[in-house]
Amino acid sequence: MNSIHHWKSVYFESNVIKELSANLKISSFCLCISQTVLSIYIDLNCVVHETLQQVSRRQISSTVRRQLVNKVPDKQKLFQESNGMPVHLKGGVGDAVLYRATMGLTVLGTAYVIYELVKAALPQKKD
Numbered sequence: 001m002n003s004i005h006h007w008k009s010v011y012f013e014s015n016v017i018k019e020l021s022a023n024l025k026i027s028s029f030c031l032c033i034s035q036t037v038l039s040i041y042i043d044l045n046c047v048v049h050e051t052l053q054q055v056s057r058r059q060i061s062s063t064v065r066r067q068l069v070n071k072v073p074d075k076q077k078l079f080q081e082s083n084g085m086p087v088h089l090k091g092g093v094g095d096a097v098l099y100r101a102t103m104g105l106t107v108l109g110t111a112y113v114i115y116e117l118v119k120a121a122l123p124q125k126k127d
Contacts (some may be wrong), residue, residue, distance in 0.1 A: 078090060
């Protein structure tokens with residue numbers, strides 16, 4: 001059975017539900033909500049079905065669709081230059097910021113450890 005035909009039959013069944021609800025005196029608001037939910041369900045299932053059909057038709061391959069630019073040779077040239085700059089700073093501004101932040105945190109951490117050691121070695125007198 002064709003899936004579109006199937007969902008059309010479900011929609012037809014919803015019309016049958018509408019007629020039955022009229023006989024059972026169900027509120028039109030509840031009926032409207034149920035039909036809206038059913039139509040959304042039908043639309044989503046049709047979209048999912050079509051998407052799965054498209055995916056199943058595609059060829060599956062392990063090749064990369066877009067080729068990436070190889071930046072390694074450029075980076076090798078940059079880092080192998082003999083310009084007197086340390087290797088950990090040759091990467092640019094980002095490397096310099098990271099280096100300075102690391103050094104600052106190291107100095108602050110060392111100072112805090114020394115402060116805590118001195119505080120622990122020289123306890124305060126209790127009066």
